[in-house]
Amino acid sequence: MNALMNTYARFPLTLVRGQGSRVWDDAENCYLDFISGIAVDTLGHAHPKMTQALSAQAATMLHCSNLFHIPKQQQLAATLCADSGLGAAFFCNSGAEANEAAIKLARKYFYDQGSSRRTVISATRSFHGRLLSTLTATGQDKVKVGFDPLPPGFIHVPLNDLDALKSVINQQSAAILLEPLQGEGGVNIADAAYLQGVRKLCDEHGLLLMFDEVQTGIGRCGTMFAFEQAGVKPDILTLAKGLGGGVPIGAMLATDAVAASFGPGTHGSTFGGNPLSCTAALTVLEVIEEESLLANVKARGEQLMQGLKAIQARFPVIKEVRGQGLLIGAELSVEAAPLIAQAREAGLLVLSAGPNVLRLLPPLNVSEAEVDEALVTLATVMERTQ
The missing domain is CATH 3.90.1150.10 (Aspartate Aminotransferase, domain 1)
Known part of the structure; x- marks a missing residue:
């Protein structure tokens, strides 16, 4: 059974x-x-450096909670921020959680400004996770069947259609959430010119640009982050899958100005960024460089x-x-x-x-x-x- x-x-x-x-x-x-755990096993299976690092960390400390300072968590945050050009990181356990954190941070950012902006615009055929908020942000109706009522505040437009995007921006728009390359939706590439146009629209209208690089990040597309290939930097970036090389970890990074809207009590994760998962992520980043x-x-x-x-x-x-x-x-x-x-x-x-x-x-x-x-x-x- x-x-x-x-x-x-x-x-x-x-x-x-x-x-x-x-x-x-x-x-x-x-x-x-040629599945790699769905873009998770960055270093393949049983990489000797990963095996050694995880064994040593397991013999030292697996978890202590975010009630305490965690040196490897701080080291990982500093490395990811240096690599991405962003200011601060939050750690969780998955891509869905990272995108949930991004949506919450965007809304909190405008709340702190006294603004009513709350709506997140994403692309049709996108995939952002299976939590209720990230499910609603996903531009595929098939994954939403049976889970209504879905939370309000999400709009979808076709990828690579700047005019369609312009047409839905209004005073309630808070952020645009995009995958630089849609993995689950059919391996659809966001054109560099399109992403540059989206960045310009966000700057003109005061919106936040959020990139979901859960599948494309950590070297999968040939640069550490896929957004580098378009010459565009987001305000918020989400990562997971390949970051831990098989150990669950998610990350949400943001500029200093946006990250400041999260304070104690506004968001959290019991397991997020524990010593074991951060050791795995640091090892992945080290091996990517060394090899x-x-x-x-x-x-x-x-x-x-x-x-x-x-x-x-x-x-x-x-x-x-x-x-x-x-x-x-x-x-x-x-x-x-x-x-x-x-x-x-x-x-x-x-x-x-x-x-x-x-x-x-x-x-x-x-x-x-x-x-x-x-x-x-x-x-x-x-x-x-x-």
Whole structure:
């Protein structure tokens, strides 16, 4: 009897261990992992430096609560702020919690100014989490069914449509919340010119610009943060997934002026930023630098992109290949699920981003040979399917 609630459509696979970019099931079958825990396993599986750091921290202190100063939490905050150009950080446990904190901070910021601005504008096809507020901010109706009444104060407009965005800005608008690259919504890229235009609109109208980089942040797109590629800096930034390399942690960063609206009692998280999760995040950031993983993401991302385009030339079932770094989607003219199953049978784990987009999310330290192996497997699957 399965005592778990039926909240996930699970693959028919039981994974029991991993090493690098590979995982093994309970029958000792080996798979090349191009899911990475849905963009979480930044350093792959069982990275020796991560294993050592977590073991040492577990032997020292797992948790002490935010009633006390936590040196590694302060170190992580300083590192993330230096890397992002923002002023202060708040730590929690997930991307949904980070986005919840961002929405609360934006509203509190305008409350402190004596303003009635509360509305958050986000994009259709976006995904911001499964809390009631972040669910409502999400631009996909399918995830909202059965959870009404949803909280007010959210509007959605199409991505990359600056005119549509302009048309909904009014005196109640507080913030614009965007993913620089929509992962769950289909691997849809926000154009650099669009993001620059959004920044200008926010400055002109006194709105806050919030970037959800839960999936794109921490090197996934080839720069530490995807917003760097547009030359635009947000007022609020959210992170999670790859930040902890497999250990749950979320972060919400903001400029000093905006962050000042959070004081004792305004927000909190029991487990947020505990010694273990901060050790994991610091280790991820250290390894990214020590192993030059941003350069590897760019090189392997280009290899994967070009390889998929070569497969597309042979098999027109692939309509478009798009993405940045190691967050790549292949839009298909058919449903993705059968191809995902065929790839799994052939020893490659990939996932979808909507019904007809294949999504590939290998670890940031994936090798050239492993990318080649994945491409050969996908080509073979395409050939069999054809």
